[in-house]
Amino acid sequence: MPKLDESLLSDLPPFSQLERSQIRTILDQAVSRRYDEGTAIFREGHEADRFYLLLDGYLRVIRSTEGGEEIIVLHISPGQLFGIAKALERDTYPATSIAAAESIALSWPMSLWTEFTTYPGFATESYKTLGRRLGEIQTTLTEMATQAVEKRVACAVLRMMNQSGRRTEGGVEIGFPITRQNISDMTGTTLHTVSRLLSAWEKDGVVASRRKRIVVTKPHELVLLSGVQG
Template identity: 30%
Template sequence: MIELLRKAPLLSGLSTEQLERVAGHAVAIHLDEGQWLFRQGDPSRRFYFVERGQLRLFRLSPDGVEKVIEIVSPGQTFAEALMFLKAPRYPVCAAALEPTELIGIEAAAFAAMLRESVDTCFVVMGALSRRLRGLIAEIDNLTLHSATSRVARYLLAQVSADRPEFVLEVPKGVLASRLSIQPETFSRVIRQLTQDGVVAVQGAQVTVRDRAALSDLAGLTDAAELGGKPGDGR
């Protein structure tokens, strides 16, 4: 479990001894597709590291409307910032999008370890600061850009210059909610991009054919603006 935990950006700066302490307060968790991990308002006693699979973090309105806040993928941690609050409660719901393996880490034990080392605190604060910077970039993306731009930015974040294709593993409805657009709008944008020859879609596989055109639609002037993928736990 030590080497697995070391892959998490939040934990990668910890010593082997510290990781052993973390592992001593950790538990392996399996979720089936659709199974809930916790609900909005539940007491927060653990934060989590995703080994494999995906989860959606979402909020429910009083009338039951779901808004996806983040899609969490392997190698990411989530709910860690809550350990610094008094009597914390999860502000979102979490449910598996597919069979998922996680490690749950006892937040109180981790916080106690941080109190023993200023250096370790700064390591964790650095990881959380990078996450915050990424979230600010996402707020900018979701509030200042059109639906087409948001979809284009998402597609660009999934590919690279030497790997222009990817498999869309997230349900379209979940992804549309994450991008703050309607599912029919997402489908319409993808259809238009396909007709224009910017992307090709075959089943769940998406291929970016014209990266320059997609960058123009995304409104990017610098690759650094792209940031990470939605839910990459920056």
Template identity: 25%
Template sequence: MKRERINIDKIEALKELELFKELKEEELKNIEKFFVVKKFKKGEYVFYEGDKEPGIYFVIDGIVKLIKETNEGKTVILRLATKGESFGWLVMKDNRPPVNTYTAQALVDTTVLYISNQDFLKLLLMYPALAVRITCELTKNILEAYDRLKSLAVEKVEGRIATLILELVDKIGKKEGDNVVINAPITRQDIAEMAGTTVETAIRVISRWKKEGILDTERGKIEIFDIDYLQDLIS
């Protein structure tokens, strides 16, 4: 498929990423050649589990869901990568597997900066301090996925859905008066996959919360009226 060309200043985009904020303007000019801007439509796959040619993606705008298929054939969303966050698979010299271990799909129209595994290793040799920061970033991502899997194992379904919504609030929520709004087309299917439950159960829980005035859902938006209620479910 021919990828749409995007007019974006890669240096300005790199400046917005925490990993590269300490680099000077001249250094950013030296490394921007390693990056490629890619755009994915809502629902389009960035890569599939098992794909070769691993690399690192940085979200410039949009949301990407990272999906893992279980042995039972169920789909679990490990985490959502939002603006400023990274995802992908970095292979060091003897690090394996040399393939992506999960599937990445654009939840909304998304723009990313992509760097190949080979070029990223060149980057680390040029700027060793980046190795420490990328290690911290990858560790954070792994812990987030671990927390998601742990919640699937120990929390009740209401707690898992509450955890998911609070995660979205933390990442992309916006304060509107006394309420918090999540502007993203999160479907019941997405909620079910991220909470490790059935679509029917997700619908039932969300519908009950709507009746109780905890939150409301519209097309492309979730508005939370009582965030304390959700926090109490997981405390």
């Protein structure tokens, strides 16, 4: 395995308060791995034996029903901890995580969790992360329960844009590959409906989309469609 560089971690909130030597130790205990698009990092219900830090790429966190339907609970961006079930005293992962794009993650055996929580700032940051996620999920739930499909889809696209968007000529592009099916799995609708909505928006010049890629050309218009009060 290639030697990892301390600068990988030194700017990330969970580690930013640490000495260079501590970071070195942490890195020496880490396993780094690349995941192809579509690969699972871990699966719902499996023993939570490692915790992770996403270095590069994006992940989808999904939950499945007994009926086999899947829904996307949230996305994970670079720099975030994930698979930290232990923080909530769970011994299995509560959801499955899949690489939405080619991704690289560090991981450590869960047995080191307790030790890590003694590092200054680490526990605080992981609980902040969980708090944010809980809030996000509650927001999604509320949206799902009260908003019509078009608004939900608009919100979902905006959320992805805010989380991963990068400026391009003529708009903000979502930073990872995403299909209509994926969007419908985030919003509890069908890929048909999503396709129709995106076509309509494209006709109005609000978004532009090629296969698996979406560029929001007029973010403000999309905000209006999402129905969020200003």
